[in-house]
Amino acid sequence: MVISAKTKVCAIIGDPVEHSLSPVMHNAAFKELGLNLVYVAFTVTSTELKTAVLGTKTLGLKGLNVTMPHKNAVINYLDEVDTTAKNIGAVNTILNNQGKLIGYNTDGAGAMVALQENGVYPEEKKMLLIGAGGAAKAIAYQAAQDVDELVILNRTAKKAKQLAQMLQSCDAKVTGTALSSNVLKDELSTTDILVNATSVGMHPSIDCSPVPSDLLRSDLCVMDIIYNPLKTRLLKDAQSAGATVVSGLEMLIYQGAVAIEIWTNCPAPVAVMRTAALNQLKKQGVQC
Ligand SMILES: NC(=O)c1ccc[n+]([C@@H]2O[C@H](COP(=O)([O-])OP(=O)(O)OC[C@H]3O[C@@H](n4cnc5c(N)ncnc54)[C@H](OP(=O)(O)O)[C@@H]3O)[C@@H](O)[C@H]2O)c1
Incomplete structure (x- = not known):
């Protein structure tokens, strides 16, 4: 894809995030769907969490995934949290809906x-x-x-x-x-x-x-x-x-698929996501 001035950004925040499978999985999905969207990973420490989350509004990020150790604390910085995530007390997906941050849990x-x-x-x-x-x-x-x-x-x-x-x-x-x-x-x-x-x-x-x-x-x-x-x-x-x-990869893929549907309203291309995640696991030397 050509990254242009109109390209929107989704990201995962956590600490650590270097080994996350989400960037390859989601970028493969966005490409398959023909969307002008990219997905990156940001290392965010606990002390930086508030400014990082509020910064997604300033920068107009489309959505976030949230991983350890921020799934609970991130709730404090959202405008709205859906019922399931509220009951669980943890958010792993955030939609930036025209400046309003809404938290979900897709796990x-x-x-x-x-x-x-x-x-x-x-x-x-x-x-x-x-x-x-x-x-x-x-x-x-x-x-x-x-x-x-x-x-x-x-x-x-x-x-x-x-x-x-x-x-x-x-x-x-x-x-x-x-x-x-x-x-x-x-x-x-x-x-x-x-x-x-x-x-x-x-x-x-x-x-x-x-x-x-x-x-x-x-x-x-x-x-x-x-x-x-x-x-x-x-x-x-x-x-x-x-x-x-x-396997746990299936849960990972489908929690990502639900997130894609929240961000884009498009049905997620799970087969493409599975292939991308599996290839990345192999690259990381994981027994597959
Ligand atoms: N596939 C996916 O999409 C996905 C998503 C999230 C997490 N995961 C995986 O799920 C696992 C748990 O993650 P989490 O975030 O729930 O971690 P967590 O909140 O730290 O919970 C860890 C759980 O494992 C138990 N445990 C740890 N060591 C144990 C032992 N030696 N014997 C018996 N129980 C033990 C803990 O029991 P205590 O309460 O007694 O400590 C607790 O129930 C991790 O491997 C993580 O990678 C996979």
Whole structure:
């Protein structure tokens, strides 16, 4: 594309952002859509967050993605926050709507769309979610709208209980408890969809898994939201057991797709985004 005086800019802000897959993924999408838009990455420290966010108005940036460690704090500098992001308490996408900054959270929707696009439908299902950190919270909020039962297990029991407590008004039955071998074995025996939203198994600890392989079955769907490595120990074990597996790259792609739809009103070209993200992962030496 030719970058001209009319080219609009989207960006990701965070610290660090050097390894983010978002620039290649989104630039590939904008090119495919024929939009006069570019996507760049800005390292923004916590002390710089306010001026960076307010600067997006001054510079007329079209939109932002927000990554660690700013997903919570950024809310303080927005004009409006949509209900889902408000409930989660975290924003990962900002639309600059003619000078009004509106915050969204596309992580949970990204995870649920990733499941559906891989043939896994949450309705009337039981989901077991391991983890109660930032990503788990976003997924739990979205999943609780769709599944029949949601069980949240976390190393720190208090966080699992707090998250479950926050979701008590949802239609789904939601419980939160400590992650232990016995509870895991018991809950997993009646689970349809297992989601790992912890960092267990992430590079460099690639031989670790939050679930013993002998608990995995062919009638399970297993999603691991980690994408480095692309195929985690958990996903390898699940595949060996004959389960349906969904990688963290799928969640990354679909949370980005929802962001593109917010910024441009265009349906995102997910196949192009997947190819671009996969190529970038390979360039970064990630096991694919
Ligand atoms: N695919 C995507 O689009 C996407 C998006 C966001 C994040 N992610 C990935 O998701 C993972 C979690 O990210 P996050 O932002 O939610 O991080 P976070 O807020 O720091 O939460 C980390 C979670 O992992 C648990 N955990 C960490 N070490 C553990 C261990 N040794 N044993 C058991 N549990 C452990 C934590 O439990 P405690 O509460 O007990 O500490 C917590 O539940 C990361 O790998 C990140 O790269 C992927």
